[in-house]
Amino acid sequence: MQRMRQFELRIQQTYRSGVMPGFIHLYVGEEAVAAGVCAHLSREDYVTSTHRGHGHALAKGVPVKEAFAEIWGKPTGVNGGRGGSMHIYDPSCGFLGTNGIVAAGIPIASGAAMAASLRGDGHVAVSFFGDGAVNNCAFHEGINLAAALMLPVVFVCENNLYATETPFHRVTRNTNVASRAAAYGIPGIGIDGNDVLEVHRVAGEAIARARAGEGPTLIECATYRPLGHFEGDPGTGYRPKEEIAEWKLRDPIDRLALAAMQAGLVAEAELRDIERQVEREIEEAYEFARLSPEADAATVTDFVYA
Amino acid sequence: MQRMRQFELRIQQTYRSGVMPGFIHLYVGEEAVAAGVCAHLSREDYVTSTHRGHGHALAKGVPVKEAFAEIWGKPTGVNGGRGGSMHIYDPSCGFLGTNGIVAAGIPIASGAAMAASLRGDGHVAVSFFGDGAVNNCAFHEGINLAAALMLPVVFVCENNLYATETPFHRVTRNTNVASRAAAYGIPGIGIDGNDVLEVHRVAGEAIARARAGEGPTLIECATYRPLGHFEGDPGTGYRPKEEIAEWKLRDPIDRLALAAMQAGLVAEAELRDIERQVEREIEEAYEFARLSPEADAATVTDFVYA
Amino acid sequence: MPEERNIQYVEASVEALQEEMRRDSSIFYIGQGIGQRGGNFKQSKGLWEEFGDRRVRDMPISELGQVGMGVGAAMAGARPVVDIVFLDMIMEAMGQIVEQAATIHYTSNGKFKVPLVVRAAMGSARCTGPHHSRCFYSWFAHIPGLKVVLPSSAADVKGLMKTAIRDDGPVIFIEHKFFYNKKGPVPTGEYAIPFGVANVCRKGKDVTILAMSLMVWHALEAAERLQKEGISVEVIDPRTIVPFDEQTLLESVRKTGRLLIVDEAQQFCGFSAEAAAVVSSKAFDSLDAPVSRLGALHTPHPFNPVLEAAMLPSVDGIVAEVRRLVAS
Amino acid sequence: MPEERNIQYVEASVEALQEEMRRDSSIFYIGQGIGQRGGNFKQSKGLWEEFGDRRVRDMPISELGQVGMGVGAAMAGARPVVDIVFLDMIMEAMGQIVEQAATIHYTSNGKFKVPLVVRAAMGSARCTGPHHSRCFYSWFAHIPGLKVVLPSSAADVKGLMKTAIRDDGPVIFIEHKFFYNKKGPVPTGEYAIPFGVANVCRKGKDVTILAMSLMVWHALEAAERLQKEGISVEVIDPRTIVPFDEQTLLESVRKTGRLLIVDEAQQFCGFSAEAAAVVSSKAFDSLDAPVSRLGALHTPHPFNPVLEAAMLPSVDGIVAEVRRLVAS
Numbered sequence A, B: 001m002q003r004m005r006q007f008e009l010r011i012q013q014t015y016r017s018g019v020m021p022g023f024i025h026l027y028v029g030e031e032a033v034a035a036g037v038c039a040h041l042s043r044e045d046y047v048t049s050t051h052r053g054h055g056h057a058l059a060k061g062v063p064v065k066e067a068f069a070e071i072w073g074k075p076t077g078v079n080g081g082r083g084g085s086m087h088i089y090d091p092s093c094g095f096l097g098t099n100g101i102v103a104a105g106i107p108i109a110s111g112a113a114m115a116a117s118l119r120g121d122g123h124v125a126v127s128f129f130g131d132g133a134v135n136n137c138a139f140h141e142g143i144n145l146a147a148a149l150m151l152p153v154v155f156v157c158e159n160n161l162y163a164t165e166t167p168f169h170r171v172t173r174n175t176n177v178a179s180r181a182a183a184y185g186i187p188g189i190g191i192d193g194n195d196v197l198e199v200h201r202v203a204g205e206a207i208a209r210a211r212a213g214e215g216p217t218l219i220e221c222a223t224y225r226p227l228g229h230f231e232g233d234p235g236t237g238y239r240p241k242e243e244i245a246e247w248k249l250r251d252p253i254d255r256l257a258l259a260a261m262q263a264g265l266v267a268e269a270e271l272r273d274i275e276r277q278v279e280r281e282i283e284e285a286y287e288f289a290r291l292s293p294e295a296d297a298a299t300v301t302d303f304v305y306a
Numbered sequence C, D: 001m002p003e004e005r006n007i008q009y010v011e012a013s014v015e016a017l018q019e020e021m022r023r024d025s026s027i028f029y030i031g032q033g034i035g036q037r038g039g040n041f042k043q044s045k046g047l048w049e050e051f052g053d054r055r056v057r058d059m060p061i062s063e064l065g066q067v068g069m070g071v072g073a074a075m076a077g078a079r080p081v082v083d084i085v086f087l088d089m090i091m092e093a094m095g096q097i098v099e100q101a102a103t104i105h106y107t108s109n110g111k112f113k114v115p116l117v118v119r120a121a122m123g124s125a126r127c128t129g130p131h132h133s134r135c136f137y138s139w140f141a142h143i144p145g146l147k148v149v150l151p152s153s154a155a156d157v158k159g160l161m162k163t164a165i166r167d168d169g170p171v172i173f174i175e176h177k178f179f180y181n182k183k184g185p186v187p188t189g190e191y192a193i194p195f196g197v198a199n200v201c202r203k204g205k206d207v208t209i210l211a212m213s214l215m216v217w218h219a220l221e222a223a224e225r226l227q228k229e230g231i232s233v234e235v236i237d238p239r240t241i242v243p244f245d246e247q248t249l250l251e252s253v254r255k256t257g258r259l260l261i262v263d264e265a266q267q268f269c270g271f272s273a274e275a276a277a278v279v280s281s282k283a284f285d286s287l288d289a290p291v292s293r294l295g296a297l298h299t300p301h302p303f304n305p306v307l308e309a310a311m312l313p314s315v316d317g318i319v320a321e322v323r324r325l326v327a328s
């Protein structure tokens, strides 16, 4: 979580300095979901992600340097800078992509699970998506297919209450995402998405069920995006200040730190050490990306056809 | 129901004689649904239908002659023979079309309901669709939108257990369509679709709710298609003979006739009269269509752009 | 000359919507973020405040559902405007657009009309990348029943939007996201611009350039530079590609004998091919050189700015191609 | 000459699938009705019996979901074949095809491959009407990253299907439903037909006809009739429009000086425009007459047989157009 957090704050800083192209959506405040889920996955398992996918990418194992450089559009990025923030792919760790199209990753995850199930290799797929994806086509068809075929896949909804500026309750009469699992005849569980331990426990059970051939699960993680929808959106025009402030108190990193200290599992100094270590790592990634050469225009037509 | 039944048997006969182009899907055996629902609708209410839509068209008021001629592809058809069986449209009775695309009529019905609700004229829309539509995109988005906007629309699923030759239970883990209403926060009711009185009662309540501004309802009508999927499919290769035989015993017309006679509401002779009257009407429609001239090739480019 | 103000392209579009919505209460507007937020690009600013939730309504991320609702509402007597925001997302709704919106008037033998405007923004703007930059308007033009509008100026966006809303059939109205906050002169009074009338943006005699949307600006800039070299360029903006004003283009090419088509979309099977085919055939004897086409490279949109610039037609590229064409 | 048998077009397609599925266990096949039923057109007959539910699986009516699953499975090392049955229904899946399947190889900088075959049948066959007859293959050709196959004979369907399955990228494989039960000679042994190699179906010297899919048959019939009038027609079938074998076509036109393109799809912004544009430009000095195009009328498919016949290119129409072209 520290890695995701510091990574993104550094990305934010860099973006604000005006050197980064495109637009970016930060995952800050929602890290417990990616961390808690991906802790159960091996490099051979699959993940599909979203426009807000930096956290998923790091948690699944995309190298920090290459991720930083990718978001910066550098040729040293994991995809040569051709993808950027919303198009990060890494086959070496089963990362099937962040995605500019809302909900598109859902059936893709079902497909990866189908490939794994055909091979019978025990691997699973996890699809992360937002509340905005829930009313979309691809959610419906992707989950129903996985259920009908009993595929090893776990669907993880990051319900942060808004899709851009639109509150979830304005666009559906059923805001209980977990309850929608029933429509597909699979288990659905709603949890506190800012509690990494709860995420870890529930995701572990769902992933174990998937590996055992017992089919998909839908997990709804209640979480929040304290920042704007994208970098540049102050994020305040459409949400009550109190709501934002309240959710900031539930920051997943602070909560875990506090709990761990209270339980005597870790000392404050140790946490500082981790922080500083991550800081160095991120700084190296930043420098790596910054010092990367520019892309070579001659490569623009590479890889159109396989 | 008699009209629908005899109409389609005459269509079948005509088709088998080889003079009708295209392919047709017959509604025989499912008439109670269209009859029970449409009895509550005025000409100003809206209906969207399916590939198996002759019954819906007649029940909503498309003239029998023009419907017959349309299915035959004659220029005297309600759409000049340009549409045929799967593309019957009639604005004069709010019939927004049979449809060659499964589930496509669902959001269209929501849209018609939105237009009515904007005008505040108290009209409603009804969308008929099969079990095959339930796992499709358009079902999900169309119903969710109607629910979110509390539109005056009723969704009527004709669950005849199969989509072409594929049994419903093979393509979903939740075969209870009515239960899927919960996903959208609206009421869902499962009923015997071959009992026209039950259909009439439940549909009446749902339509009244819609008119009163209380939002959409999903009604699942359990029914069956004793014939093949389309004319030419014997319909037997993929279904147990007993299943077909059993459902034939539940024929909606026979059941209503029997019930009415047992209740002393009607005498057998009266029923025979109705049958013969309808027979004459259908025969006239057949003759009307048969004697229609051929289409004029010069009209082929009419009506491309409005 | 009528009076004019200098306003943003996006403001001009909002004016059109506002004036039409005031005029006709059957018009409503739906889309993601077009309600209280006023639109991702400010393309609905103030409309929700004026017309309220019933006529200006935020939608879930359900492009298919939105367009389907638009079709149904249009059939039931309303005049919906459906905003897809990023054109790329219209892929989710292609079935409703093609099989329903475009086809029902024909198939119903003219009995139903589908007065639906589908609005979206296309094109690349500062590395919007592969999922937010596509320009596949040729798809719609290939489908009978759809009109396709590509406004390139603030005045055009207003006048064409009015015509789109008043049209009795489905119209695909595609703005360029790069423009939205650019300013241009817009007449004060009421006006509408008819479909199918090309705009000769600049008169010239040596070469004709046909360009759409953002490419019109590039073409005009290139023409300015070429003028200094003594090459006189005529720039034509078709404004709508369906209906397509063949006549204006053919007349120009008969005069100049040379045609360059500049298209932000890929060339293969696109509008640039159609225009080239039409001119090559109908102005066969007037052409002094083969028709030339300059489109995006046949690749997805790369995110990296250097690659993106290499992929898209540029002013430099246009200048070079015109020089070559004139020399040939 | 290798040994041959006379088998149905659809049987040839099943053979290709069967042989490939035996060879490579990572291939699976999904679609509506392609399981126990053996396919709406018998296009999967016997495969379910041989390979079982795990590799040959019936799907719900979820085209988007099917293709999305195909993309994910292909990224995860499988080689899926996704059957859409009627091409028209692919509209529901355009987003997955274009934004995901076609784009991921490029955007991932070559790191992911998406070896996906999307199979569908197009075209009109006995009044299949507006929702079951469309031929919009040009859409796919317009999108970078997709290969587009239009086999016109039983032998080609087998050889091209094998190549499609072995291809490491997404392939849109479009058969014609009118053919499925027609018979043609198919070699006995193992063979594959490379993409991008046009088939000169008939040699001639006065006029070149470029035709795809069912139109190849029409063109050959027309050529036969024209021969009797002393007009010698060369008929070229590109077999794949992406990649497109420009060379074979250009050589032919340089010889004949005249080109007619026959296309079952509408002309506007379609492949016929592309081919006409390419030839008009690259064989500019060899053309004795403007390139001519004969496509479907710019209307949806009417159901009525008289109207439908009027809408589609016919053998008579081809004959007349060639006569006109030769006289000009």
Ligand SMILES: Cc1ncc(C[n+]2csc(CCOP(=O)(O)OP(=O)(O)O)c2C)c(N)n1
Binding pocket: A025, A051, A052, A100, A101, A102, A103, A129, A130, A131, A132, A133, A160, A162, A163, A164, A225, A229, C032, C061, C063, C089, C092
């Ligand atoms: C199919 C599609 N429609 C619209 C968009 C534009 N868009 C990008 S992000 C977004 C909101 C997504 O909300 P949610 O899924 O809740 O994720 P969050 O941003 O809250 O993490 C929208 C509408 C898109 N990317 N894809």
Ligand SMILES: Cc1ncc(C[n+]2csc(CCOP(=O)(O)OP(=O)(O)O)c2C)c(N)n1
Binding pocket: B025, B051, B052, B100, B101, B102, B103, B129, B130, B131, B132, B133, B160, B162, B163, B164, B225, B229, D032, D061, D063, D089, D092
């Ligand atoms: C989107 C789409 N996909 C596939 C088809 C082909 N198709 C036509 S009817 C049908 C089965 C429909 O089943 P159901 O909805 O249950 O209706 P029923 O035929 O049982 O009345 C299918 C798959 C289609 N018309 N539309």
Ligand SMILES: [Mg+2]
Binding pocket: A130, A131, A132, A158, A159, A160, A161, A162, A163, A164
């Ligand atoms: Mg959200």
Ligand SMILES: [Mg+2]
Binding pocket: B130, B131, B132, B158, B159, B160, B161, B162, B163, B164
């Ligand atoms: Mg059914």
